[in-house]
Amino acid sequence: MKSTLILLTTAFLGTAGVMIAGAGAQVFKNHDSNAPVNFTADRIEVQDRADRVLVSGNVEVTQAGMTLNAARMTVAYKNQPGGGTDTNGIEINRIDASGNVVVRKADQTARGNVAIYDLNAKLITMLGDVALTQGSNRLTGGRLVMDLNSGRSTVDGRSTGSNAGTSTSPSGRVSGTFTVPQRKN
16 A cells, blocks of 8 residues: 555655646746745844754745745855855854745745755755645655655655655545546547
């Protein structure tokens, strides 16, 4: 059963959303994690000595057509005087988000309690009551891992990667609904 679900998930998933059969669009595939990161919030606190920025209150981060919303985020960066990936010499490495986290690009949406965006590895990991949708197609589970290089997403029932029994539902299972196109007789 588990291998069948993985095959179905792989067949229907885009990088961060469910692929509609025949559309073939993986809107998160080859996402440009080197693109500028823009953010707005009610409060932004720069902790320069710790190389991080604390952002809270209606946080919105955008990068190359992708939007990430949450109640609060911590942005970890490397300060590289006289260089780096942008004119200020700042290289963002990781964004940790919590509180009603939503990631969107085009018609695909992922939701969860917590998200970790590793810009170097080009991975977004979402934990806790995750939902992945495209149109009326939907998957739910405990953990979602989106690989922004390959366009592959994995949903499982656990809210952590290694410990069985730490799920967001009593069964620890993934559930989903896929819209089936009407067939002509």
